[in-house]
Amino acid sequence: MAGENGSLVSSDISSYTAALYANELKEYPFSLDALRKWMIAFVVCDFNVDIGVEVEYMFPSTNFSPTDLQTICFSSFPERTSSDTTEDSAFHFRFRHSSPYVSCQTTNEDPAYWYGFCLFRQQRDTAVKRNYRQKSLVLVSQHDYAPLFAYLIKTISLLDFEVSPTLIESACSNIAAWGPPEVGLQELPFLGSLLDVHIPPHPAFPLQGLVTATPSRTDIRVEYKEIHTSEPIGSWTRLANLLNSISELYIIFERVLLSDPMVVLADDPTTCSEFVSAVVDLVRPVSFRLWFGCQLLYGYRRLMCKQIPFGGDCRPYLTMQSVLDFSLNAHEGIPLRHYLIGITNPFFLKRLLSNGKENKTPYVVYLAGPEVKRKHHLHFYSSITERDHPNNMIVNDAKAFIEKDHEFLRVLENQLKDPRTTREHSNYAGLRASGTRRHFAHLAAMFLAPLNRYLATLASKSSDSNIIDIAGFSEGDFLASLSKHGCSVQFKGKTGYHRHRTAEAFYRKFCRSPSFFRWLEMKMRLQQEPLEVIGTSSVSGYGEKTEQD
The missing domain is CATH 3.30.450.200 (Longin module)
Incomplete structure (x- = not known):
């Protein structure tokens, strides 16, 4: 081997x-x-x-x-x-x-x-x-x-x-x-087939590829393929079944929002790289106001204010031999605190967990599969022998902040039990996978709503009402705004007071995370970017075959 x-x-x-x-x-x-x-x-x-x-x-x-x-x-x-x-x-x-x-x-x-x-x-x-x-x-x-x-x-x-x-x-x-890559729809020939390639205004464009158009062409001699370049590779119809519990999706969602360290341990590079791709997609919020045609530029800017870039080092597949590249910052004296990596070697995980107290302990996602879960709660793949299996598999001790949507989990569990979802390339399987993406896209949008509301108050104080004075952001003032207006996300807590304290703690964590700073940096860059750089002609075709939310 x-x-x-x-x-x-x-x-x-x-x-x-x-x-x-x-x-x-x-x-x-x-x-x-x-x-x-x-x-x-x-x-x-x-x-x-x-x-x-x-x-x-x-x-x-x-x-x-x-x-x-x-x-x-x-x-x-x-x-x-x-x-x-x-x-x-x-x-x-x-x-x-x-x-x-x-x-x-x-x-x-x-x-x-x-x-x-x-x-x-x-x-x-x-x-x-x-x-x-x-x-x-x-x-x-x-x-x-x-x-x-x-x-x-x-x-x-x-x-x-x-x-x-x-x-x-x-x-x-x-x-x-x-020709060069351009935002929008491009028809690209490749070895006898014709590709309809959609390049979004930004990689974090939400819900890529959920709606696939049926080609109107009648030339049966040419194969047509529609591709969205920022669509996740993995499908939740397969990946969710590999989790120890589907409710773990909420903890994963929180960790990605905060750019907290997370390791995905799978049996093969296909599974771990697909899972990392699908996880990053969870924090691409739905844009509730996105116009196409002549109004697309405005929608583009508004959309960009609603996206959360992952603030850490994202590696879909990492091997033991390439760890030097990954740990470059650590060798420079900067501890690895924010990353999302996919691995297949359990001993690599053991090495990551023994890197010292200066590095935050990562949350480990064990993709064991339902047939293994029934035998051992934290066991890994049955194909990995006891000799290959590290002795100290850690038990994750991650505090959850967001309340699970039990109705969503019940529906998802029933869908995953449906034998039709095992046919991953069927239309039914695609519909089931889109439900998971939609749920967390809406959850991410609701999470950002209080931040966008507070930032809007900073814009009104600026000399130009269209420019947000991000330099005036105050964590204390934002938390006061959160206390006054609340949020739509359901946080954990027995009483309203406890739920508010949980929400306050999570938003404070987010405001101090690299994801938040990358989000603010993106907003500032877009405000300073002239419209000519975006170009109306280059984006006019984008979204013609995608869904308006």
């Missing part, structure tokens, strides 16, 4: 990479600058039993640093695999890059990070050791367009198991011809 025997990456990776560059084409049948507006490179990794993971080739030739190439190799293979499994495994990861000579266009808030979108597969082959081959196709990009890039690598791998350079070159030529 990958990762069991020594190093995963050849120790001579620097010289190997240099030789790889020398053998690459020096000219391409497409514009490299045009390609780099969407992505950086494809990397094909192969598992050599004697050496470990090695780069078979990359295209186009890219001057990745040895550290980045090593991170890509480590992250492109599951830490454990079963020889009986021949199904493809798709997942994604995020890493802090160190390749200063790679030039690419990015609109990300944090250009220091890149993203890898992988498809791992193994195939029986009696001609090699262990009787099967393992290979990963990785698309490295500066954009977090997970649904789009996951579709691209899946399409490529379906056409050719070996992922030939000729096919990769054709894929790059298609992508380079797309």
Whole structure:
């Protein structure tokens, strides 16, 4: 299995990479600058039993640093695999890059990070050791367009198991011809199919992909696919069943709001990366006033004031070997206090929990599955033997603030028991998954309402009524406003007084969290951003196929 025997990456990776560059084409049948507006490179990794993971080739030739190439190799293979499994495994990861000579266009808030979108597969082959081959196709990009890039690598791998350079070159030529990414709807051809790609004004745009339009085209010779670039990869129809209890969703929701440390421990990288993607989506509030067409710009600005960016380090899939990249801040003397990571190695969890008292103890989400839950309350996957299982599985001691909606949980539990929800790609399963997303989107919107109400009073004191004087924000004044006007979120407490004290404590925590400061920073940036930067033409097509809330 990958990762069991020594190093995963050849120790001579620097010289190997240099030789790889020398053998690459020096000219391409497409514009490299045009390609780099969407992505950086494809990397094909192969598992050599004697050496470990090695780069078979990359295209186009890219001057990745040895550290980045090593991170890509480590992250492109599951830490454990079963020889009986021949199904493809798709997942994604995020890493802090160190390749200063790679030039690419990015609109990300944090250009220091890149993203890898992988498809791992193994195939029986009696001609090699262990009787099967393992290979990963990785698309490295500066954009977090997970649904789009996951579709691209899946399409490529379906056409050719070996992922030939000729096919990769054709894929790059298609992508380079797309033009730059633009907010709105773009029709993008890719290897015989036509993609309707929706890029929202901001990655935190709420409820992405809940409504999929039926193509009006009649040309049956072309496959059409609608993709929302900020839609979560994971579906709650599958993921909620893996939780120890579905009521745990409320604790997870609170932790993400506060950017408190959280670790998702799963059996495979697909599950943990999908779960992290779905969790971040929980704090994308519904915009109750969003207009399209000529009024979209106003709706865009109003919408942005209602979103909560995750304020920590988010890693959908992290391996033991790539922990140095994750703990970079800790090595610089800054303790890791705010993060959301997905892992598959229980010993990695043990290492995280023993990092010292200066780091906050993370909340651990054990994705054990319903069949395991019935046997052991805190047991992990049955596929992990007792030898592999750490002795000290922690019991989470997280204080809950928000009262659970028992009616919602009852309906959700009944839906998850419905056999139709197991057919994840059916319309019924999609409808059930959207119910969870809608519930927490509305909850997030209600949570922000008191803050927006208080900030509106600061705007009225400013010389320009359209500009909020965020510098005048006072935690004490806000809590006084909260005490006077209350909030719609139901907090825990036996009496009204106790519920108010719980609400006050939670809002105080939020106002001191990195999520709050990133939210305020986003509001300030949008207020100072001229309308020309947003551009009416670039967003006029956005939302034509999405739902108005």
